[in-house]
Amino acid sequence: MxxxxxxxxxxxxxxxxxxxxxxxxxxxxxxxxxxxxxxxxxxxxxxxxxxxxxxxxxxxxxxxxxxxxxxxxxxxxxxxxxxxxxxxxxxxxxxxxxxxxxxxxxxxxxxxxxxxRRPLNQQLQLSSDYSTEALVEFTCELIEVANASHLSIVENDTSAVNFNFSKSEMQNLVFEAYQEPSNFPNKLNYPTENIKSSLLSLPLSYAGFSGYLNPFTKEAQFNSLMPQYKWPTTMAHEVSHQLGFAKENEANFIAALVCINSKHKYLRYAGLTFALKYSLNDIYKRDPELFKVMLADVNEGIIKNYKTSRQFWEKYRGPSEVIMKQIYGNFLKANNQPKGIETYSYVTALLVNYHNTYQLF
Ligand SMILES: [Zn+2]
Structure with missing residues (x-):
């Protein structure tokens, strides 16, 4: 030849x-x-x-x-x-x-x-913006509901909620939460539970990732080294990817929605506090003084759960996390998410506006 x-x-x-x-x-x-x-x-x-x-x-x-x-x-x-x-x-x-x-x-x-796909706020006919007043009102209500959810699990408002589930128990709970008819204007169709603990959890921790979807096999993996408190919302986030909600912020919104609607009080707590974190972050960006005042109303036990999760990520923080976040940010930009990884206040917009129309809690 x-x-x-x-x-x-x-x-x-x-x-x-x-x-x-x-x-x-x-x-x-x-x-x-x-x-x-x-x-x-x-x-x-x-x-x-x-x-x-x-x-x-x-x-x-x-x-x-x-x-x-x-x-x-x-x-x-x-x-x-x-x-x-x-x-x-x-x-x-x-x-x-x-x-x-x-x-x-x-x-x-x-x-x-x-x-x-058409942005979720358009699919749900919701605005992608919100006023500071609407945000403050939503957050005040959410703090009250999250505190009550916290006290439905622990006796004392200073205690963190201790999650003690096996992986398969939690996977099943998230699957059941997806079957709730109240999840969405049109019920989400998650046909069978397919969530798996990542075989790469340790490198994943160093890279700063809590989970990922394999786009070729559609398996949803979660980082099982993370504190269990973060498992429900991470699993629910990855499941939403399995259902075709590709964008990160939309997947976070669905994770909050599904966990909040769950009949299981631990999942509901995880969902409420997940949503609360987004809205408090946005309050902080708009008015740091008001943030301090509002944070003082949040049960100390909830703050302890936030800290456990933060401490976990700090333990693994290093150059690999920065590099991976950079790579992932560029990947998102290449895939029609121009703001990359920094698009998270859109989650709050979805939460606030969804609540005003459909009653999130
Ligand atoms: Zn994701």
Whole structure:
């Protein structure tokens, strides 16, 4: 064979690379026409996700994590071989690019187009903004409800709530919480529980992440090293990704909503205090003095739960967390979330405006 002839693997790679402009065109189109996304992509996504959720739920560990581990090893071997062997480098490089294009295509087909769904506030016909008055009113009410929820579990307002559940118990509770008909104007359809403890919990802690969805297998992983108090909202957040709510802030809103609506008092407590943290943060940004006054009304036990969670992350804080947050922020920016990881006050907008229309608690 002439050495300038294209090998079969190079031809395959070029085919996958040629799919890229098509995907970018679709993204551009869906961004302008989110109704077309709902019409053509969403039913496909729901069908394929349901199939994936059922087919992998029985596995006690995350097959997606095993796949990631193999991928890292394979990449390391590939880089080593590329450096060591000089023969046929161009073909091998094109094959590698083709593999990346295939990976990216699968990512978009299985999951990525969800980033172009119509924003949740528009779907729910809610404003994406709120006045300071509305925020203060909402937060005052939320403090009262969160304090009452706290005292429904512990006897004394200075005690932190001690969560003592097994992983599977908590996973089942979150699954049950998703079955509540009051969760959304249209009930969320989570067909089967498929939440798994991450096999990568330690590196995840150093990277500063509490959980993630594997877009290829649809398994939801949570960092099991985190204090249990954070498990319910993290699991509920990842489940919302499984259902196609791709954006971080929308997933956080759904996590709060589902946990607050739960009949289980520990989940409700986790959801209320999760929502409270967002609204107090926003009060702080707008009026630090008022923040101090309002914080004084929050039960000391709740603050202790916040501290446990903060102390956990401080223990692992380091350069890897900063680097990972930077990478993830750029990933979000590349996926239609222009503010990257710093988009969280939109969560408060959803909470405040949802409460005014549908009564969150
Ligand atoms: Zn997320």
């Amino acid at each position: 002439n050495r300038y002839n294209l090998s079969k693997s190079t031809k395959t790679a070029l085919f996958f690379l040629s799919l890229l402009p098509l995907q970018w065109g679709l993204m551009w189109w869906f961004n302008l026409h989110p109704d077309d996304l709902e019409l053509y992509y969403s039913p496909f996504f729901e069908a394929i996700s349901t199939l994936q959720l059922y087919s992998l739920a029985w596995l006690p560990f995350s097959i997606g994590d095993v796949f990631y581990l193999f991928l890292v090893i394979w990449l390391a071997v590939l880089i080593y071989r590329f450096i060591k062997f000089k023969r046929n480098r161009l073909n091998r490089f094109i094959s590698f690019l083709g593999f990346c294009a295939l990976f990216y295509t699968l990512f978009n087909v299985f999951w990525g187009f969800n980033y172009y």
